[in-house]
Amino acid sequence: MSRVLYVPSTNLMGRGCLEDVAPFIEELGFQRALVVTDKFLNKSGIVQRVLDQLDKANVEYIVYDEVKPNPTINNVQTGVSVFKEHSCDFIVSVGGGSPQDAAKGIGLVVTNGGNVRDFEGVGKTKHKSVPIVAVNTTAGTSAEYTINYVITDEERKVKMVMVDKNSLVTISVNDPALMINKPADLTAATGMDALTHAIEAIVTPGAFPVTDATALAAVEIIFNYLPRAVRDGKDLEAREQMVYVMFLGGVAFNNAGLGYVHAMAHQLGGVYDLPHGVCNAMLLPIVERENARRDPSKFRAIAKAAGINVADKTNEQCANKVIEAIQQLSKEVGIPSKLSEIGVDNVDIDKLAEFAMKDACAPGNPFQPTKAEVISMFNEIL
Numbered sequence: 001m002s003r004v005l006y007v008p009s010t011n012l013m014g015r016g017c018l019e020d021v022a023p024f025i026e027e028l029g030f031q032r033a034l035v036v037t038d039k040f041l042n043k044s045g046i047v048q049r050v051l052d053q054l055d056k057a058n059v060e061y062i063v064y065d066e067v068k069p070n071p072t073i074n075n076v077q078t079g080v081s082v083f084k085e086h087s088c089d090f091i092v093s094v095g096g097g098s099p100q101d102a103a104k105g106i107g108l109v110v111t112n113g114g115n116v117r118d119f120e121g122v123g124k125t126k127h128k129s130v131p132i133v134a135v136n137t138t139a140g141t142s143a144e145y146t147i148n149y150v151i152t153d154e155e156r157k158v159k160m161v162m163v164d165k166n167s168l169v170t171i172s173v174n175d176p177a178l179m180i181n182k183p184a185d186l187t188a189a190t191g192m193d194a195l196t197h198a199i200e201a202i203v204t205p206g207a208f209p210v211t212d213a214t215a216l217a218a219v220e221i222i223f224n225y226l227p228r229a230v231r232d233g234k235d236l237e238a239r240e241q242m243v244y245v246m247f248l249g250g251v252a253f254n255n256a257g258l259g260y261v262h263a264m265a266h267q268l269g270g271v272y273d274l275p276h277g278v279c280n281a282m283l284l285p286i287v288e289r290e291n292a293r294r295d296p297s298k299f300r301a302i303a304k305a306a307g308i309n310v311a312d313k314t315n316e317q318c319a320n321k322v323i324e325a326i327q328q329l330s331k332e333v334g335i336p337s338k339l340s341e342i343g344v345d346n347v348d349i350d351k352l353a354e355f356a357m358k359d360a361c362a363p364g365n366p367f368q369p370t371k372a373e374v375i376s377m378f379n380e381i382l
């Protein structure tokens, strides 16, 4: 069986690497960038630091900062209009998962035409996106490494998941110095998203030795450094380690796949506009307990990576310890365990379950739950 590994062709990471990106951009040979970001980052001065690099690379630019926290179809289509209106020839995305996802949608609509709504699902486009230089500012989503992106359809209240190799960016930039001012709750949520990526990528049948190796390395670093990064946002060493996690986890899930934690979390995010990482963190121990009940064999390696002593333990005991460790880590970094704690009640679980079963991540899960089983998993976080 052949395995394919998708990774951007050039990846800059480590402290201060943003300052080194100009020659890489100049080498691409483009003239005018559409800078895709959000208003907050634009005001914060981070976008200006990227624009300084574009100046150094002798590139013109126009800033489009309308991207919402869960980017919408309208965000993408408006971005396409701005791109065309200003005769841009490539994209520079600046931000966390939202600007990165919006940029992928914009890049693909520019080269394929139509509306991003038509790209929902797997491999729906014919042409590669215009080149994207992705400057990431949040440690966790790995959006800058992956062939996935998520766009919200506000009319249908659905998060559309796209899996498309044509969306792969050309250059990724992960400078932990851009992340030091991120608030603790965002650091916690994106860190738990990264842990979910790694664990789902390990238990999925799509895993293979390369993805196992990177995902297990990511698990080890997250358990060691996420609490530090949350406790002290200015801890540059912890921030830098979380940057490496993104690459390691990104390589893993981009190429192995995800599972039911993401399939269910996407629905909560879409309907209630909740942070993706928080939804994942709440669902991760619940879905993995069900996965482990059917096949605990992969949890021995996860336990070891999480720093758990596995000697004299059965695979089942290792799985139980992993689930406890996830819950403990979530608690330590301040993630709620119930939806009611973040003001969500009157949940239409039937609808959520129906949509979760159709989510692009669902087939990657090691077992396929019935609708009743999905409902009972959702019930646990009410």
Ligand SMILES: [Fe+2]
Pocket (backbone or CB within 6 Å): 141, 193, 196, 197, 262, 276, 280
């Ligand atoms: Fe995720």
